[in-house]
Amino acid sequence: MYHLAKSIYLYATSKEEYSILVLGLDNAGKTTLLEQIKALPSNATPSAPHHPNLKTVPTVGQNVSTISLPDLYLKIWDVGGQHSLRGLWQSYYASCHAIIFVIDSSDVGDADISKLAEANGAAIDDIGRLDECRLVLEDVLQNADAEGVPLLVLANKQDREDCVEVVRIKEGFVRKVFEGEKGNAVRDSRVLPCSALTGTGVEEAVEWVRSRVLWNKESRPPVMR
Numbered sequence: 001m002y003h004l005a006k007s008i009y010l011y012a013t014s015k016e017e018y019s020i021l022v023l024g025l026d027n028a029g030k031t032t033l034l035e036q037i038k039a040l041p042s043n044a045t046p047s048a049p050h051h052p053n054l055k056t057v058p059t060v061g062q063n064v065s066t067i068s069l070p071d072l073y074l075k076i077w078d079v080g081g082q083h084s085l086r087g088l089w090q091s092y093y094a095s096c097h098a099i100i101f102v103i104d105s106s107d108v109g110d111a112d113i114s115k116l117a118e119a120n121g122a123a124i125d126d127i128g129r130l131d132e133c134r135l136v137l138e139d140v141l142q143n144a145d146a147e148g149v150p151l152l153v154l155a156n157k158q159d160r161e162d163c164v165e166v167v168r169i170k171e172g173f174v175r176k177v178f179e180g181e182k183g184n185a186v187r188d189s190r191v192l193p194c195s196a197l198t199g200t201g202v203e204e205a206v207e208w209v210r211s212r213v214l215w216n217k218e219s220r221p222p223v224m225r
């Protein structure tokens with residue numbers, strides 16, 4: 001009887017948990033984004049409000065936090081984006097349910113990769129940030145373990161005066177990467193603007209991810225917590 005009661009209790013109180021992987025070049029704003037997500041009203045309670053820690057340092061390794069939404073948990077993995085750390089990303093692909101790829105909208109020139117064709121084949125140290133961003137995103141798209149995983153591209157730092165508008169990042173960069181030969185085009189994806197620093201667009205980003213992991217749950221089932 002005790003075991004039956006315990007099973008019913010666990011069934012009634014447990015929720016599905018989905019893992020979200022936050023990727024992007026160093027300095028893109030991944031850790032700042034994680035801090036803002038942790039501080040969302042849906043996660044904090046009036047008795048335990050959460051104030052985002054916006055003083056970040058470059059991540060060496062990973063930060064992980066689980067946020068509780070009414071119907072599910074999102075376990076969010078923020079991994080370091082420095083060049084030397086990117087080799088670790090692929091070990092997260094097989095178990096993630098969605099990827100958020102963060103772009104620093106003030107560090108991608110005019111975001112038009114068609115002008116970069118001649119940079120193909122250059123060593124990574126010799127290329128600009130837009131091309132570096134393209135190579136890194138293509139690498140994610142091409143990895144078999146990440147196949148079919150919903151992908152949200154966040155055009156971050158939209159609060160900065162020198163940022164490129166989201167439409168240019170979408171049309172000049174993301175669409176061309178997806179349509180390119182390494183693009184692996186068929187995938188649930190979206191490009192959204194945000195400012196991880198001010199928090200603008202963060203809630204919309206979480207809502208997109210929440211809806212897409214649910215949509216994709218037959219291909220990538222959640223774990224129960």
Ligand SMILES: Nc1nc2c(ncn2[C@@H]2O[C@H](COP(=O)(O)OP(=O)(O)OP(=O)(O)O)[C@@H](O)[C@H]2O)c(=O)[nH]1
Nearest residue numbers: 027028029030031032056058059081157195196197
């Ligand atoms: N203006 C502005 N600055 C931002 C925004 N998001 C992050 N930053 C700043 O960008 C810098 C890097 O932010 P992080 O969140 O540490 O970047 P990261 O992607 O985690 O970097 P790594 O851990 O090295 O991969 C910090 O100085 C942040 O304050 C934003 O939306 N707007």
Ligand SMILES: [Mg+2]
Nearest residue numbers: 030031058059
């Ligand atoms: Mg970081």
